Each structure stands twice: as C-alpha cells, then as structure tokens.
Amino acid sequence: MSFMLPEKTSSSRPSLIREVQERGAKIPGFISLAIGNPSAEAIPQAALKNAIKKVTSENLLRVFEYGPTGGSVGLMELTKQRLSEKKKLPKDRQAFIMLNGSGHGLGVAARTLCCEGDEVYFEQFSYPCAIYAVRAVGGKPVGIPVDKDGMIPEELEKQAKSGRGKYIYLNPNFQNPTGLTMPLQRRKEIYRIAGEYDLLIYEDDPYGDIRFSGTAVPNFKAIDIEGIVLFAGSYSKTLSPGLRVGYLYGDEKYIKPMEVIKNVMDGQSPLFNQLIVQYTLQAIDYEKHICRICELYKKRADAMIRALEQNGPSAVQFTRPEGGMFMWVTLPEYVDIDTFYEELFRQGVGAVKSEAFAVDGKKTGHAFRLNYTYAPIEQLIEGTTRFAKAARLFCRE
C-alpha cells in the first residue's frame, strides 16, 4: 500500500497564522499580533447568554431535529431589514444562504460559479481562504495590482479580456490584510468592468460595520442595479465568532442554485446557533453595541499607530485603517523578510508575513499584517513596540 496524497494537498501547509501561534506558544512572554480575532470585550456575553436561555425555554425539538434547510427565517428577515435600512442594499428578488461563518460561502461560491481553468480576480494580497477556495475547484486565482484605493481598474480590465473570468473577490471595507478601504469612485469603475466582462462580484464584508473614523462608503451591493453582487456578511466580528453564523445575500437567480450546491456540500447550518444570534439582535441595541466596538477598536488602532510612530524607523510605512481589525506595515525592499521574520520571534512578537496573502504565491511582498483587536491593550502596545524596534535593526534611517 502506498497511497500518495495529490500534489495540491501535500503542498498545502498549515497557515502562516497558525505557524506564528504554534512557534509563539513555546516562547515565554510572546505577544501575537497575528490572529484576526475580535476582542473578547466586543462579545456581548450577557446578551448571548440570555438568548441561549430563551432558545432553551422554547420548543427545543425544532433545534435538535434537522431544521429548515434554508435556516432561520426570523434571522434572515432581521438581517435583510438592517441591510436595507442601514446599508441601502436592494430587497427585491434577493435571497439568503445562512452559513457556518461567512468564510463558508467562499467554497460554496467557488464550487457553484467556477470550473477548471476559470479565473477569479483578487486584490494582489487577499484573504487566503478565498484564494484556496478557488484553487480547490481547479480555478485560477489572479492577483490584480493595487494602489492605495485598492484594485486598479485598468489592470483588472487588462486581465478580464482573457474571457475566462468568473468573479471578482473583494473586501471593499478595511481589507484583509491591508486595512484599506476602496473609495466610491473606484467601486463604480470596478462595477462597470464587472458588468462589461460578465463577471460577478463577491463582496466579502465582514468588517464593514466596524468603522471608527471617516465616512461610510456605499457597498457594491448598494449600487448593484444589475444583480451581479453577492454580499457576504457575518455576525462573527460583532457578536460571536465561535457560534459560526454568517450569510450570503444576493440575487435569487444565483443564490438559489448556490443553496442547492451548499445542501449537497454539507447540509444545513445549525438552527440553534442562528436562533442565538437572532434573539440577541432582538434583545440588544445592535447599533449601539457596534458603536462600542468601534470606540474600543479606535483606541487600539491609535495605540498601535503611536507605538509605530514613536519606536519605528521612518523607512517603515503603514496603513491607517478607518475601521476593521488590521494594519499593514511595509518594510523597505532591501530588507530580507525571512530574516526579519525570525528576528520578530527573537523579540517575542508575532505578525503575519505578506506571503500568506499573496494571490499568485510569487510576488510575496515586503509587508506584515498586524492585528490590533485581540491582544490586551498593554500587550498590543508592547508587541507593536517590539516590532518597531526589530524594524529599526533592519532599516537604514
């Protein structure tokens, strides 16, 4: 017996985020800025606990049995109402797929929309799971060059001329990993190109609600006259990541076949978890809760920026996110990133190499993603200071 795992599998390494966590766990006093978890303070524990009590006090059989394949109608209605009122997303002929966290939708979309050899367009550095989802079905993830406003329309158009494109994957708000937000004008240009080249847009917006400065920019889905935008939303960043409740929202003509595929992929998502989210939303002032998270994160992002400014060399550049959970710190080209990465471990701080987010796996970049939401604030400042000091050792002033 000599079963060989296919190359696509044996070349899949545990993520670089996990690598940081695992190596860091062995280093005394190590501070990780690697994982993208919400702050524990952002989780409304008491409200969630009450919601669990409410679910438990009702007819539990419907929770324990296979529930409705589509998920909780109540949660879908609440969500739709908010998307419509707060974000001005269209309501007519739109449908939901409830998911085990919004990331779950990446595989559903790739499986539904994309065949062997089809292209999917990403910002040059993007969310690894979104990239893998496309590869998993034999599709070809293509990284499109970016500037400070995100994906460059001319570069997208150049690539879209191949005629093999199926969709564009984007985090328009506070992008993972760069923290950048795409301005409205850029969104409109990208949208026009999508329409022209028959591309759908997968607007993955888990951070969209967490804006702590600047002005909200309309979502792609809000300008979606043609019904080509699939909007992925999540309750992981605002209520609880552990419950795994997210959704895809879009035109019925795409969502319905996706739901069929999702059902054969892994069946329904647990109703229990959806009801906990639903009852929490019904009980709390959700907008106020989000405001509290924003205040919390603003303080943290500011602290990280200060620590970088005060301790880092001027040759280091970093984004100044208006929301979300991540900052992108770029080192000069002459710095050897792998050596610097090792220095970070020596200094006792962990961050994620840009390589982890590189769509083509080649242009791996000279940057690091730093998370400012998870570590306790003193550790956040100390960790960022360590990062900044390490950078000093490697940068010419």
Add this chain to the structure above:
Amino acid sequence: MSFMLPEKTSSSRPSLIREVQERGAKIPGFISLAIGNPSAEAIPQAALKNAIKKVTSENLLRVFEYGPTGGSVGLMELTKQRLSEKKKLPKDRQAFIMLNGSGHGLGVAARTLCCEGDEVYFEQFSYPCAIYAVRAVGGKPVGIPVDKDGMIPEELEKQAKSGRGKYIYLNPNFQNPTGLTMPLQRRKEIYRIAGEYDLLIYEDDPYGDIRFSGTAVPNFKAIDIEGIVLFAGSYSKTLSPGLRVGYLYGDEKYIKPMEVIKNVMDGQSPLFNQLIVQYTLQAIDYEKHICRICELYKKRADAMIRALEQNGPSAVQFTRPEGGMFMWVTLPEYVDIDTFYEELFRQGVGAVKSEAFAVDGKKTGHAFRLNYTYAPIEQLIEGTTRFAKAARLFCRE
C-alpha cells in the same frame, strides 16, 4: 451583463428527496417516507437541555470566541474511547477532525484526496452527497455492481486496474439507500483490493450503532492494519441531527493534511455544539439510550415489513435491514418507474426513486428507498400500505 452559471451548476437539481417533500406539502393527508430523519423519540431532549445548561453555566467566553481549531478535546477523547472499546478501532497514531455533521467530511475528503479525472468507487446506489462531493472536485464517481452482500470484489478489482482510483466510499452497515450490511468476508476482500491498488477506504458509518437484529460485523476500521481507512461517525442519528456534530477518524498521516484543508474550507466547527454533545454523553447511559432507539426502530421496521407483506404484490421485493433507517423496495423491470412515482403522489405517499442514488446517473434502477424512522407509526403503516397498494396496480401477480 450575461453571466452564465457553469453547466455543472445548472444541471444540479434540488434533490429528489426535497422534491417529494415540496410536492407532498401540497397534498392533503400526504405521508412522506422520503426523508431520512431520526425519530423525534430518539432524541434525548431532556439530557440535551441539561447539557446546554451546563455549557451555559461555565465560562462562556471560550464558546463565543473562535475556539480551538481542532474542536473539543474532551469530545474527541470520549469518542475515541468508545470507538476503541465498543468497536475495537485502533487507537495509535489516529486523529480526529470534528465536523458539522459527518456529511461535511465528504467534501473535505474529496478535496484532499481527489483530483480532476481521479476515480472514486461507490456501491451502485449510494449516498447522493458523497457522489456530488467527488464531482465537485472534478473526480469521477464510479458505481460498482452489487449483490445482496454489497459491492462485488471482482467488479471493484476490474475497475481498480485503471490505476486512477483514489478511494472507495462505503456504508458497510445498513447502507443508505438499500439497508444492506456487508458481511465480514466481503469486507476483507474489499480491504485486500484497496491495499493492492493503493486505494483508501472512506467508511461512512452513521447508522452503525443502530443495529436492532443480527450480530454486529467488525468495521473496516477495526481490521485496518495498514492505516488506510477513514472512519466517519456521527451523533446525528443517536443524539441530535440539528446540532450538526460528526467526525472523521483515521491515520494521522491523512487526517492532519485533511484538517489543514478543512480549516481553509470553512474554519472550525462550533465548539458550543460539540460541548452539548460531550456533556450529554457524560450524563447519560449512552449504550442504553442506543438500545432504546434500536427497540423503537425494530418495531417500526417490522411494521413496515408487515404492511408490505400483507398489502403488496409478491412481485415486489424488499430488503430486511438489521438496523439503520431505510428499506429498499424493488419493483419488477416491466414497471414504468416514473408512472409509478406519479401514482404514489396520487395515493398520498412519498418515497425516493432509486434514480436519486444512482452513481452513474444512467442505470437508474427500479427501486424506492423507504424510511421507517421518522413518520409517526400509524402514518408509517398507512403510508407503506398505500405504497403496497399502488404497487399492486402495476404488478402482474
């Protein structure tokens, strides 16, 4: 804008099971024997409710945050202990992936083990989601002819000579859809062929515990000296389908890379749901609970058999399952199955056409899957009687 869904998607129809449910919902007094749900009486509601209370009374933050990517260590330990003691499965160098229901593992396995053009071997009629999972990654599901003991070794070997085979998918116990169980000798032959042709075995055994007559047959995993069997187990049939807790168990060298793939596919499965299962297992006499389910289902299977014997024509053949949830009723070749299927709706009873389970989509068969676990017992008898009477109209005596 004219985005076209790929052919693989537009040819995916909602399942025939769903079709029965949806058409049946419009027929007054309709009885469905189509869906494969456990009986509500099989769900230990009080114990599950207590378990929820216990989870809620503890530190809930660990439940609300992203939990350990691997899942609950406690549940894995409990499960491993039982698999080892009750089923004599190996313990050394084995690992778990905790899943959102065991069906979730089908996609993980296909994604990890199978590439474009690779073959996966199934019993001629098999579980549709398992078949789709292989197609989703461009693999080729191949139906192997069966007899009353399941997959025929000589036929498997003939096909395996292609050299493109990756794994064999099987329900060894009370197969879905036929209800048949593979004898030990047959398992050994299949296992030998797997070893010889470098095939893994995906032993999907969600019904294995529910044996209500005859003698237990050792699992493939129990005779797995070479470490080539992936064992998929579930708490959906014995505790609660709605909580969506299942697992894959197998040799570390396959499970570890599968876990990497699973994590990029849809991240962790909710810890909350796993803890509910874990605390329930710790609180109840699980073996006694399973015995109760078996008694319940034996009564139901017997009732279905009686109704078929008393009311059906002798030309109709059916399996006599020793466990599980399904019976397979075969009509003579001369019966036009589609016409008969319509007659069932007219008689007010629903069952699943064998076509739904046909691996190659061509040899669609002359049989129906009847579930005996879900409908209340009077309805079960009445529905089966309607089925039998419909068969009378179509069969020559």
